[in-house]
Amino acid sequence: MTINKADPCLTGTTGNSRLNAAVALFHSLSDPARLAIVRRLADGEARVADLTGALGLAQSTVSAHMACLRDCGLVTGRPEGRQVFYSLTRPELLELLASTETLLAATGNAVALCPTYGTSRNAK
Numbered sequence: 001m002t003i004n005k006a007d008p009c010l011t012g013t014t015g016n017s018r019l020n021a022a023v024a025l026f027h028s029l030s031d032p033a034r035l036a037i038v039r040r041l042a043d044g045e046a047r048v049a050d051l052t053g054a055l056g057l058a059q060s061t062v063s064a065h066m067a068c069l070r071d072c073g074l075v076t077g078r079p080e081g082r083q084v085f086y087s088l089t090r091p092e093l094l095e096l097l098a099s100t101e102t103l104l105a106a107t108g109n110a111v112a113l114c115p116t117y118g119t120s121r122n123a124k
Contacts, residue, residue, distance in 0.1 A: 024072065025072070028068060028069065028072040028074065029074075031065065031068075033055070033057055033061060033062075033065050034065045034068060034069055036055050037051055037055065037062065037065055037066065037069065037075075038069065038074065038075075038088065038093065038097070039097065040054055040055065041075060041086060041087055041088050042088065042093075042094055042097060044087070045078065045085040045086060045087040046085065046086055046087075047083050047084065047085055047086070048062050048063055048066060048084070048086070051066075051086075066086060070086075073089060074088065074089055074090070074093060075087065075088060075089060076089045
């Protein structure tokens, strides 16, 4: 897919709104815990208790990240008795994750070596 800079989605007032929404989407996925939650939910619905065990995170951490993802419209909860089963709201999110994997495979370690956002920066 080629991005056309003349595309009305990326220019003008409407474009700024769409661009800001895209920034918010990528920011919502930029936290390692939230991304791990989304990747786990790509396999099917899960409760907070399931996610804490699978990801090794505290219940309060998972709950806070789930609230963020829910507020962003990326996950939804299905109450069943006293439990809530969370799932991804849109199949397009799975497509985004797949495209991310494809892009990472194509670029090799370029992103990981990035001095601003790379893994070496996070290790400091």
